[in-house]
Amino acid sequence: MRRKLAAGNWKMNGTNTSLTELQALIAAHPTPQVDILICPPATLIVQAAGLSADSPLMIGAQDCHAAASGAHTGDISAPMLADAGAVAVILGHSERRQDHAESSALVAAKATAAHAAHLTALICLGESLAEREAVQTLDVIADQLRHSLPETATGANTVIAYEPIWAIGTGLTPSPAQISEVHRFLRSELRARFGTEAAMGFRLLYGGSVKPANAPEIFALADVDGALVGGASLTAAEFSPIITALEQA
Numbered sequence: 001m002r003r004k005l006a007a008g009n010w011k012m013n014g015t016n017t018s019l020t021e022l023q024a025l026i027a028a029h030p031t032p033q034v035d036i037l038i039c040p041p042a043t044l045i046v047q048a049a050g051l052s053a054d055s056p057l058m059i060g061a062q063d064c065h066a067a068a069s070g071a072h073t074g075d076i077s078a079p080m081l082a083d084a085g086a087v088a089v090i091l092g093h094s095e096r097r098q099d100h101a102e103s104s105a106l107v108a109a110k111a112t113a114a115h116a117a118h119l120t121a122l123i124c125l126g127e128s129l130a131e132r133e134a135v136q137t138l139d140v141i142a143d144q145l146r147h148s149l150p151e152t153a154t155g156a157n158t159v160i161a162y163e164p165i166w167a168i169g170t171g172l173t174p175s176p177a178q179i180s181e182v183h184r185f186l187r188s189e190l191r192a193r194f195g196t197e198a199a200m201g202f203r204l205l206y207g208g209s210v211k212p213a214n215a216p217e218i219f220a221l222a223d224v225d226g227a228l229v230g231g232a233s234l235t236a237a238e239f240s241p242i243i244t245a246l247e248q249a
Helices: 016-028 042-051 078-084 094-099 104-116 129-133 137-148 176-194 215-219 236-248
Strands: 005-009 035-039 058-061 088-091 120-125 158-162 203-207 226-229
Touching (some): 005 088, 005 203, 005 236, 016 035, 016 042, 016 236, 035 088, 042 058, 078 104, 088 104, 104 137, 120 137, 129 137, 137 176, 176 203, 176 215, 215 226, 215 236
Parallel strands (some): 005 035, 035 058, 058 088, 120 158, 158 203, 203 226
């Protein structure tokens, strides 16, 4: 049985004062029925991991380098993240793919590095509005999935997040039918590659303008095992109802 996951991506937001939101989240969910993961900026990982050490709240990172160490000024390796207290890392987010021209091959290399450091790789996939309107969504998703997942991927060390680019931070959300179509397709693609039993172990998250108001409807869909939440994860007041909705789904 896949354990559901509510993951929060703080992106380039948060300072030390933001850690009070983690304290509030821990207080609100002392014994959660789902996994809860917060991925703050790298500057807060050590503090966040220390603060949540005796709680069910897990701390992740937002990116890692494909190499374990070396002359890569400004980059952070997967072993460094693990040493700082992270247990997971977001990879292939559309903002990384767009702003930093990251290819799926690079995402796969980073995921391999994450696995070697015993981090869970949370790999993001998603189509642009132009690709959606051109009826290319499933082709785009298939290509990203095929080339972003390394051979080391298993349901135990990899989570897949479907995040349509046009829905991230826009307030727009795909229809339930659109979300279901992609998640069903992802499961079938995983089944074809890894076999039925192994494919059923992968958690599939939806991401893109998830809010307390639309979370229950999204979580009621088959093959939606949780959410990767952006802006709404920055405060306990907004993220907590999403966690509760997932627990009740």
